């Protein structure tokens with residue numbers, strides 16, 4: 040199943056910079072692992088915002104929920120999710 044996910048990061052302004060840097064480094068490590076595993080298909084910065092649009096390929100809503108909960112920045116993100124299905128006019132035969 041494909042999911043379009045918008046993540047908006049809202050770190051507290053008074054967060055210790057070292058803690059923020061560690062959270063971002065841990066987030067990057069997990070994000071890159073999930074991309075290598077084919078679970079996090081797309082990761083795009085939204086220009087002008089500390090936010091991203093992502094596409095996840097996971098077997099269920101529960102798997103998506105569990106994956107998002109693992110993200111180190113999860114406690115500091117607003118997350119919006121849309122489930123994706125094939126558009127009848129799409130020319131692609133797979134889910135690219």
Ligand SMILES: O=C(O)CC1=CCC(=O)O1
Pocket residue numbers: 046048066067068070082089090091112
């Ligand atoms: O910077 C972001 O948008 C949050 C984030 C997701 C994966 C990552 O490395 O950072």
